[in-house]
Amino acid sequence: MDFKLTVEQEKFKEELEVFFAKQMINAPAEYEFGGRDAMITEDGWRFHLEIAKKLGEKGWISRAWPRQYGGQDAPIVEQLIFNEVRAYYGAPGVDIAGVNMLAPTLLVAADEKQKKRFLPPIAKGEIMWCQGWSEPNAGSDLAALSTSAIRQGDNYIVNGQKIWTSGAHWSDWIFLLARTDPNQKRSRGISYLLLDMKTPGITVRSIDYMNNSHSYNEVFLDDVKVPVENRVGEENKGWAVTRQTMNFERSGVARFAEIRRGLEQLVGYARETKRDGMALADDPIIRQKIAQLAVENEAGRALAYRIAWEQTRGGLVMAASMASAAKVYGSELFQRFAYTGCEIMGMHAQIEDHKWSPLRGKFIHEYQKCIGSNIAAGSSEIQRNLIAWGALELPRTI
């Protein structure tokens, strides 16, 4: 594979860098060193929406989509460049559930009317989505889900509970999996539904995270009406729809870009901070630790580029296993990165938003956030299973 970008792609990258550097000058204080989610504070969310609109106007959110749905038919590598630069600058503006999960699903599995209705608002950064899949008794084993959607005329009546729904408290819409045929078992009898969060019968309750932030939720659905026209794919065949999201940039490059920036900040801290009369940067153990992370991060970035290349060539099955590998590697590297940052900063790493807190408490936030990173979006064990079956052709055990 060729890692080199074309002249046009280099120009696009520069344009992105100038854009994001300028936008981040006006970011709320908590964005200064990254490590916080846009959805944690009202200011953070407002800023996210502001940037989303600007990205939508530029057509960058949907650059790799077909033109008729708000895209520019650009190669996947351009979406990768966009994701990498945005993540490096710690900028919000991309609704992960809507842009990275739902949109590619709609492009493949929705009917024409649904595509025309739902895709352009995502491309313009106008409508925010959340993912309503997991339930208290269905996470890794998603096919065990029990939320029901019983058909009554032109509507489904939905009852059940979703859990861990990231950003449900801010979202305009949710994409749901629900059981439309109670007589069918496991992955059969499930349908894929799109639901306006303003519909009566929806209650959103915060799951307070260990850092007192509100990002995750329980969503209760009591006799909620979902029009049948909001079902994507055939009734009872929603499982097949959920597996349609491969033809999109799924390299995990954003994670490696965030870590690269964090490492630069850590290097700056180690240079400026003295302990016992010696700069931390002169301590051989600290240097070894930071250098080790830098090596691992470069390997991750190379893997991300390889995945985009495989996707461009149409090697989607290979790319899917590699995307699982990048997810395991990136989320576990993120944990090592957060732990090492805390270790280097010592007790000071635990102080938040205070003059003595290095990098405005970035590392304590990263430390707390990284715990969930190898669980969310499919745990490391599940990703390893997928690699074993898909890439290594080992026997399936479940």
Ligand SMILES: Cc1cc2nc3c(=O)[nH]c(=O)nc-3n(C[C@H](O)[C@H](O)[C@H](O)COP(=O)(O)OP(=O)(O)OC[C@H]3O[C@@H](n4cnc5c(N)ncnc54)[C@H](O)[C@@H]3O)c2cc1C
């Ligand atoms: C921060 C965060 C954000 C999330 N956001 C969302 C969201 O927006 N929308 C949404 O729908 N869900 C969301 N989730 C839920 C997430 O998808 C589930 O937590 C995840 O799939 C694991 O399911 P579980 O929590 O039920 O754990 P379980 O499935 O009960 O797993 C428990 C442990 O058993 C292991 N395990 C389970 N099955 C196997 C197996 N077959 N082989 C080997 N090991 C196995 C798991 O790896 C894990 O270590 C989020 C979760 C987190 C932590």
